[in-house]
Amino acid sequence: MAIQTIQSIRVHEYGGPEQLKLELVPRPTAHEGEVLVRVHAAGVNPADWKVRRGWFKDFLKVQFPYVPGGDLAGVVEEVGPGVTTFQQGQAVFGQSSHGSYTEYTAVSVNTLALKPEKLSFDEAAAIPVGATTAWQGIFDNGSLQPGQRILIQGASGGVGLFAVQFARWKGAHVIATTSTANVDFVRSLGAETVIDYTKNDVEPLVHDVDVAFDTVGVPTLLASLRAVKRGGTLVTIAGQPSVEEAQALGVLVTSFSARVSSELLQTFARLIEEGQVKVVLERTFPLSEAAQAQEQSQSGHGLGRIVLHIAD
Ligand SMILES: NC(=O)c1ccc[n+]([C@@H]2O[C@H](COP(=O)([O-])OP(=O)(O)OC[C@H]3O[C@@H](n4cnc5c(N)ncnc54)[C@H](OP(=O)(O)O)[C@@H]3O)[C@@H](O)[C@H]2O)c1
Structure with a gap:
């Protein structure tokens, strides 16, 4: 039987890192044009703590409670209606508009690609944004x-x-x-x-x-x-x-706002497989330490991307 309840970080109101709550929530499903991904790793971007603080509220509407993050790498668990480009069991990386600090999330196939084989899930989650x-x-x-x-x-x-x-x-x-x-x-x-x-x-x-x-x-x-x-x-x-x-x-x-696409993710995967580009992690944290991960990101210093390691 499919897992019904999953662990997820959720934010119920704008504020400091204490707003990042680890909660048990129903497992989401994939809708038209989406796949459900079992998330192994989530990238932590500066935008994640800026959204949580409410800095973007004038132009980015969030619905509370929301799951933070977007960048992820994981395995396709379930394929939604109309999806022909991905199959259950494939290792993928990309960006979810439903959040990525969670064990499972739905991801549009337009912002997803196959994970480069030579990378770990943690490394692949450091790529998209x-x-x-x-x-x-x-x-x-x-x-x-x-x-x-x-x-x-x-x-x-x-x-x-x-x-x-x-x-x-x-x-x-x-x-x-x-x-x-x-x-x-x-x-x-x-x-x-x-x-x-x-x-x-x-x-x-x-x-x-x-x-x-x-x-x-x-x-x-x-x-x-x-x-x-x-x-x-x-x-x-x-x-x-x-x-x-x-x-x-x-x-x-x-200036501009970055827009993740499958085509670009595929280009990055190819450059990485060819050895032209490497990925570097600053540090990994468990999902339960999302607050510490965002606090480190907020320092504005360091080398490489911070990642939440969610599953082996
Ligand atoms: N518009 C968009 O679409 C978009 C997309 C992604 C990110 N962003 C924004 O872009 C910024 C950077 O994002 P990021 O993910 O690269 O952040 P990051 O991973 O936290 O990296 C910040 C880097 O800035 C360096 N740094 C700090 N002060 C510096 C200085 N005075 N001179 C030179 N380097 C300095 C730090 O290196 P040291 O440790 O050596 O100081 C650190 O490596 C953030 O504000 C983020 O919100 C915007």
């Missing part, structure tokens, strides 16, 4: 071309580490920023120049890049803007610089 944001940031918004120079601020983070690797794969020259502890790591990703932001300011060192990709925000945005050549692009995912200064410098500033 981070890699998608990096790809759409530097290619779709930044139009990065082979041979161009790109500045990547926040290169050791869950987005930045993919941005460095994708830019190198494209044949761009990468200048990256990180703190002392992560310098060797960022160099190992392929960055030609790594600036330790705790020791050096970016502004006097970096000029005339074609593209700047800023994943940090307030502390770095101005230096990112001033590093871009006239006619170049600043892509920012964590804040907006002064419009007047951008206009005066002749720099196009773009």
